[in-house]
Amino acid sequence: MYRLLLLSALIVLASCNTTRVIKPLEKGEKQIGASFGGPGIIYAGVPLPLPMTSISYAQGLDTGLTLAAGLHTSALLFGDAEVDLSLGIKVYESKSERFGITASPGVHLLYGFRGNDFRAYPQLEGIGWWQYGEKNNLLYGGLGTWVELVREKAHGEVQQNELMPYLTLGHQFAGEKWQWQAEARYIGFNNSNDNIVVDYIGPFPNGTTGLYVGVTRKLAKK
16 A cells, blocks of 8 residues: 555656646547656756656547546556546637636546555646647646545655645647647645655755646547
């Protein structure tokens, strides 16, 4: 159980994927994607981002409503299964369709095969976006948080931080079929980095910064 708790804490802090839904897809529109990156750590004296990977699928269910799902392939290497499910809900969009706000509730599900352990982390994110240029590139930023439901940490310690908030700033480069994302995050800024097992990199004593890249491909509507 301790192994799962430790891995879960690392995965939560990693928040290991680019933003799934920035601007909701059109009804019937589909896309697949992949993400790479993670929070910055010091490993063997060298600063680097955790190499966490995931693959995803998204589909527009209705105007202003998109369903997205992802499989975290890096977790499988540790004998754990992690998937995420989320919605992209249009909260606001300007008449020019150049500015908008998206709400993205979701959940991350983690299962440890070796210990038959299961964890669920609800997530809520709000994203503001600006679409510009002939190719409709997107500049976006947002605030989100994961929620820790377990009240007890390893060794019987009381869970002091039920929320794992993060700030996001990113850019999506749009093509006819392909889109590329570059994203930076400041993760866990309410949590102290004292007495933890990983040496995270951050601008302040709390939390860590993360760097992520992603690519998606639009699929033809049926």
